[in-house]
Amino acid sequence: MPRVSVRSLLLACLVVLPLVLSAADQRIVVFKGERRLELQQDGKIAKTYRIGLGFAPSGPKTKxxxxxxxxxxYYVCVKNAHSQFTLSLGLSYPGPGDAARGxxxxxxxKAQHAAVVAAHKRRTTPPWNTGLGGEIFIHGKGSGSDWTLGCIALDDADIKELFATIATGTVVEIRP
Known part of the structure; x- marks a missing residue:
C-alpha cells in the first residue's frame, strides 16, 4: 500500500474540499428581461453572463x-459534454408547477403530471416528451439575439466556464 504523507493529505483537502463545498452553495439566477444570467455563490454574485433566449421570450413557456x-x-438534471451547442446544462423543465398548469x-x-412530480421528488430528469415541451438547456453558440427554441444561450467561452463550475442538482431560478 502506498504511503501518503500528512502534507500531501492536507494539500489534497485544501484543493478538493472548497470545490465540494462550493457546489452545494451555488445557484444560477436568470433574469429574462435583462438578458442576464448570474452565478451566485453563498448568496452573492460570483459572475454575470449575457444571454439569448427563445425566439418568443415574453412570458412563461406553456407548450x-x-x-x-x-x-x-428548476435544477440542472443533465450535463452534456457532447452537445451540438458546444456544451449544455439540461434543466428540469417541466416542473411540478408547470405540470399543474398543464x-x-x-x-x-394525469399520468404525465404524476411522472413530472415523481421525477422532481427523485431529482431526476422529468419527461421531456409532453405537450409542455422539454429539453430546455443552458448552452453555447451565442448570446447576441433571441434565437433558441426556448433554451438559454451563452457565448461559447461562457458556457465552457459555467459548465466546469456547475454540478448536477444546482438550482436554476428563471425570472421574468
Missing part, C-alpha cells in the same frame, strides 16, 4: 413549440 423560455425554479389546461394527462 411545446411556443419559443418561450420557462419561468420558475393538467388544468388539458395540455398533459
Amino acid at each position: 411545446q413549440g411556443d419559443g418561450r423560455t420557462p419561468e420558475g425554479t 393538467l388544468t389546461a388539458g395540455t398533459i394527462t
Whole structure:
C-alpha cells in the first residue's frame, strides 16, 4: 500500500474540499428581461453572463413549440459534454408547477403530471416528451439575439466556464 504523507493529505483537502463545498452553495439566477444570467455563490454574485433566449421570450413557456423560455425554479438534471451547442446544462423543465398548469389546461394527462412530480421528488430528469415541451438547456453558440427554441444561450467561452463550475442538482431560478 502506498504511503501518503500528512502534507500531501492536507494539500489534497485544501484543493478538493472548497470545490465540494462550493457546489452545494451555488445557484444560477436568470433574469429574462435583462438578458442576464448570474452565478451566485453563498448568496452573492460570483459572475454575470449575457444571454439569448427563445425566439418568443415574453412570458412563461406553456407548450411545446411556443419559443418561450420557462419561468420558475428548476435544477440542472443533465450535463452534456457532447452537445451540438458546444456544451449544455439540461434543466428540469417541466416542473411540478408547470405540470399543474398543464393538467388544468388539458395540455398533459394525469399520468404525465404524476411522472413530472415523481421525477422532481427523485431529482431526476422529468419527461421531456409532453405537450409542455422539454429539453430546455443552458448552452453555447451565442448570446447576441433571441434565437433558441426556448433554451438559454451563452457565448461559447461562457458556457465552457459555467459548465466546469456547475454540478448536477444546482438550482436554476428563471425570472421574468
